[in-house]
Amino acid sequence: MSGVTVSFVSGTGPAGFGLAARFARAGDEVVIGSRALERAEEARAMVLEHVPDGRVRAALNADAASTGDIVFLTMPFQVQRESVETVAEQLAGKIVVSMSNPLSVEKGRVTVNLPEAGSLAEEVQHLVPTARVVGAFHEIHVRKFPKLDRPIDSDTIVTGDDDEAKAAVMRLCGHVDGLRAIDGGGLYNTRFVEGFVAVLISINFRYKAGTALRITGLPEGI
């Protein structure tokens, strides 16, 4: 038992469900939020199918946002701004994880539309100035999260201006089998991570592969 409560705003999709199940399996307390309580209940039931002894609660988004020690934003990126605005009050002072990438795929071509703030993560910071925003999980393809029988064999670059918040999220990454968290500097750097995911997706198209990222040359034990 880690003693950390992890919550998900709009956590009923593959990223929210998959991460909720993985954290529940690791012993974390999990709150799955949705705009509709019955959808959150469905996602909770799915998690409990895989993790029968999981500590999982279903909640409305505002409740999820105010309950979590670490709050994940797991809505589609197109509505992240709008969703954050609706729970801005609850996110004040919280550790908030922004993991989406502002990418569109059309006819095998990826385009990136970074918001005016520079990145989706920085946009959250603008919307909720007291939030302790951390960028993470950008490199992980969304389809990998719900495949609970497989580790997530990847590095994830974690960015943020609040060192304690960043360290808390990096510890939490350690609850996901296979995943290694790497400190990627300040929140400003998130724009380059979000953009770089377009390149990873281009590589996936080109090689018909499901690639991941590994940073080599780091000291042992990172």
Added chain:
Amino acid sequence: MSGVTVSFVSGTGPAGFGLAARFARAGDEVVIGSRALERAEEARAMVLEHVPDGRVRAALNADAASTGDIVFLTMPFQVQRESVETVAEQLAGKIVVSMSNPLSVEKGRVTVNLPEAGSLAEEVQHLVPTARVVGAFHEIHVRKFPKLDRPIDSDTIVTGDDDEAKAAVMRLCGHVDGLRAIDGGGLYNTRFVEGFVAVLISINFRYKAGTALRITGLPEGI
């Protein structure tokens, strides 16, 4: 013998020298360009010290640009635009490799100043519309090139809109021990690679490391 002539515009620095020596060692014909012929001659002598049977010629930049089948831009990024303008005529129709990153480091903080064109590589394309511009080698720290006794254990993401030119540069990457070239899509993607290098440098600062990048999950034999 590969039959490819590789030339370097402003090739007397560590990247130009290191790559020239590595390509010469692999049997490629190499032309080292400089604004001052005597500096090119010095660099040529240094290459021949390490690769006595290398086919290496010293030249003025315009001569180097017009001679190479594949032309590397190895000047400091701050003067790349200006340098390209002076040899624009010679670069017309050529395969041109842009490898610099528009990064500044101050007090351990990295900032990125992507040019209006989106990336340095795209800027070259704007300056020389007929050039077959390819982005490559961005992820390799410049200090690694001249350490000729060490392989360059890294992937490099190669971008470009001209598939033949990109393939030629990817084959050339295979002449560098340890290096693996990965097709990263069109030239547009270069902006995300150039930006992402800021994150790699931040990681190097944070962990006091000399990191490199590996893309995992690709088919065997890439």
